[in-house]
Amino acid sequence: MPRQSERVGRSGEYLVASLLSLHADTVTIVPHSAEADIIFDVDHTLYKCQVKTQSKIQTHRVSWQFDFRRGAFTKRRQYDKDAIDVYALVALGPQKVVFTFADGKKQMSIKDKEMQAMDSLKNVENLFKELRCQQTL
Secondary structure (H helix, E strand, C coil): CCHHHHHHHHHHHHHHHHHHHHCCCCEEEEECCCCCCEEECCCCEEEEEEEECCCCCCCCCCCCEEECCCCCCCCCCCCCCCCCCCCEEEEEEEEEEEEEEEECCCCEEHHHHCCCCHHHHHHHHHHHHHHHHHHEE
């Protein structure tokens, strides 16, 4: 039986995959041992997405805290450069997803008020617009 943290992570992956599938023909959840959690396409270009899921808010901070490193059970906690294109930050309670590009930062904090106001459908739409713009550069 999987650990509770694995169940939380898997549920976040399915939520992200469902959002991505609204705009992509190919969305694949990859095996747990891979660096990326989801592979998806935008106009025949594949992108690697790492999903970071939190089930609880940091009450003393009134924010959602996301760690961009690998899980605590791995020896090498940092991802290799270019291993991840996009991070999907999932707050399970409010069922919100924020997409952000991999830029070397180690963590990100989002205030609960901002997370609650997040429009996940608009966020995924903006992600695809940005990826299409990057393709034309």
